[in-house]
């Protein structure tokens with residue numbers, strides 16, 4: 280039995296052998312429409328499995344995905360979100376010894392991509408309202424070696440792009456957005472992904488669009504687009520034997536492109552389901568002392584997941600709470616550790632005389648010990664969100680009532 284929880288006879292929690300709120304966990308697999316199934320068969324019959332051997336689907340996915348962000352935007356499809364980030368950094372000319380400012384709360388891929396380009400991640404604390412990168416702190420971290428800011432719209436919450444864009448343009452820094460969790464999130468009604476020089480997306484599990492594995496980089500500038508295209512394809516120019524520069528081999532194949540297009544056709548619906556779930560949790564939890572992270576005054580979240588903060592006095596039982604909610608068949612997790620707690624990264628930073636610790640990021644350090652993430656999708660219509668809310672509150676009430 281988790282510490283701090285006592286068994287009672289009333290309304291038993293699933294973790295104590297009671298009936299779970301939801302009978303079975305919800306599926307997390309990708310929906311595939313009959314249109315997509317037919318396209319996959321068509322693609323297999325054609326034998327054209329790759330864009331570079333005349334397959335049409337990756338090209339079409341790039342065009343339609345980019346159009347979601349604006350008529351002037353272009354996309355290069357790749358095999359993962361991490362490749363998308365690496366490609367963007369490489370296209371921006373980030374190399375050995377360059378510093379790239381990155382928020383403490385992000386997925387490890389942002390730091391990996393920086394290190395894969397032999398650059399130095401400089402970990403920036405988050406601002407308390409949205410838990411996204413603090414523009415004020417980012418400004419303090421700028422040094423003569425700083426070349427770029429890699430901002431991450433984490434959990435679907437848009438970062439403060441007005442302040443961060445201004446900072447980058449006044450300081451002459453490249454701005455890269457990691458939008459893997461924030462398809463369609465907005466800042467003053469403008470979609471994230473359109474503020475930076477480059478924006479990276481991922482189509483892996485639970486994303487607003489998922490195609491198994493895949494990624495995309497978008498940008499508005501034509502020459503940046505050409506560089507991205509070249510870099511994604513061995514550094515090769517348009518001609519057969521045209522090896523212009525060192526490059527990656529990270530193209531998207533035709534199958535994921537077909538599934539990605541299918542997801543794109545449901546994107547607006549997926550965004551509104553997740554927003555409805557996240558906002559419903561926020562309203563319902565408030566009177567019970569659980570806080571969700573509010574959408575910032577500058578924009579709208581698309582709730583990749585719903586981050587929830589337990590009150591200060593309950594941080595010691597946060598892990599037990601997560602176990603008990605999960606036992607109700609509600610997807611609930613402790614968030615990934617912040618960058619300053621990733622051992623390979625901290626030793627890389629030490630070796631490069633760029634050591635950082637939790638003390639450099641007090642907001643992220645405090646929040647991480649109080650946070651848990653609650654499901655918002657995929658496949659989470661309102662009645663399921665109500666059930667997740669009911670199960671979470673069942674555990675929280677029990678817990679709050681039995682805490683020493």
Ligand SMILES: Cc1ncc(COP(=O)(O)O)c(C=O)c1O
Nearest residue numbers: 359360361386388459460481483
């Ligand atoms: C914010 C963020 N960035 C990057 C990635 C990396 O994407 P991939 O797993 O496709 O490499 C992920 C994946 O979950 C992510 O959540």
